[in-house]
Amino acid sequence: MSDIMLQPKSWVVVCDGGKALIMQNAGDASGINLKVQETLTQPNEPDREIGADKPGRTHAADGLSGSAVEETDWHKQAEVEFLKQVASKLDLLVRERDVQRIVIVAPPRALGTLRASLSADVQAAVSAELAKDYINLPVEQIERRLAA
Numbered sequence: 001m002s003d004i005m006l007q008p009k010s011w012v013v014v015c016d017g018g019k020a021l022i023m024q025n026a027g028d029a030s031g032i033n034l035k036v037q038e039t040l041t042q043p044n045e046p047d048r049e050i051g052a053d054k055p056g057r058t059h060a061a062d063g064l065s066g067s068a069v070e071e072t073d074w075h076k077q078a079e080v081e082f083l084k085q086v087a088s089k090l091d092l093l094v095r096e097r098d099v100q101r102i103v104i105v106a107p108p109r110a111l112g113t114l115r116a117s118l119s120a121d122v123q124a125a126v127s128a129e130l131a132k133d134y135i136n137l138p139v140e141q142i143e144r145r146l147a148a
Contacts, residue, residue, distance in 0.1 A: 104126060
């Protein structure tokens with residue numbers, strides 16, 4: 001299923017726009033044994049709780065015509081901010097723990113957003129990326145899918 005060769009002591013980050021599991025492979029060459037080191041989450045509030053009442057309106061210079069302003073996608077904005085936090089956490093790992101190998105598993109859109117926020121040091125440590133949504137799977141299933 002994947003072409004990822006997961007080395008011992010590699011770090012695996014499984015995330016989407018609202019949750020991230022940061023794990024380390026405690027296994028050896030015979031098998032993957034992921035140990036969760038940290039779980040990051042963001043509250044998933046409805047738009048009505050995090051946004052304004054209703055979209056604004058704009059009026060043309062002639063004073064006669066007007067139109068609604070496109071409403072801000074608060075969830076997308078929150079996902080981008082959350083993925084920036086994940087990128088900062090990875091930067092901290094690389095700098096403080098001298099992490100050499102990171103495998104990132106995320107849905108395609110989240111992967112692209114995360115990739116844009118990674119520092120050069122983290123990018124150098126990323127050994128593989130997998131555009132899959134594994135965040136709601138138990139760790140044992142993540143291990144099996146990465147080993148397949």
